[in-house]
Amino acid sequence: MSQLEDIAKQDNWRCWVCDEPVDRTASANDPRGPSVDSRTTAKLKKGATDYAGGERLAHKRCNTRKGAVTPVIPWPSTIMLVEPAPLIAVAERLDRKGGREVVVRCADRKSADQTAAWLVDRFSRLAPGMPVEASVEPGGGQFLVALTTARRR
Known part of the structure; x- marks a missing residue:
């Protein structure tokens, strides 16, 4: 092969x-x-x-x-997102430090749940050696979607 x-x-x-x-x-x-x-x-x-x-x-x-620049991983266009974080940078920080990071805010619970499921699925391919879990929490009239992973080092 x-x-x-x-x-x-x-x-x-x-x-x-x-x-x-x-x-x-x-x-x-x-x-x-x-x-x-x-x-x-x-x-x-x-x-x-x-x-x-x-x-x-x-x-x-x-x-x-x-080229030689860090690529931008696209977020789904079907979900309304507020201030989504760059996913490559999120993966690098979680890999380096572990822990929890808020990744995006959503206007409603349904969008937040869809985004959480999408993030776990996307990270399974983006960073296959780094399993993540997503959580959705209400905050400031919106819903925060966070990713958590154990520190790998």
Whole structure:
């Protein structure tokens, strides 16, 4: 099996940046085709964090578009969110310190519950070695969604 096949299998043929399926039959030159994002490996060599788990599968377009900058992981457009935190930064902080972090505020309980479920599912692929739990708490007329993980170090 090739390196691409191994990494794709690890990530269930889903792009770690946009979380959409990667077409395994597409050419490596096709924007929706598979590519290996090795920028995360450089971070590991620096000893910064282990949340990314090394090389990851990405669409050619997502990998090219992000270049050498930290990618922005999109939040779902179907849920009304207030001041959502950047998910890569949240993953890095939780990996480094563990504990609890408020990630977003929602206007109603239903949206907060949907967001909590989405976050747990998304983090299972974004940072597979770092299990998280989500909680929803009322606060200031809105609902706070927080992620919690045990300190890993």
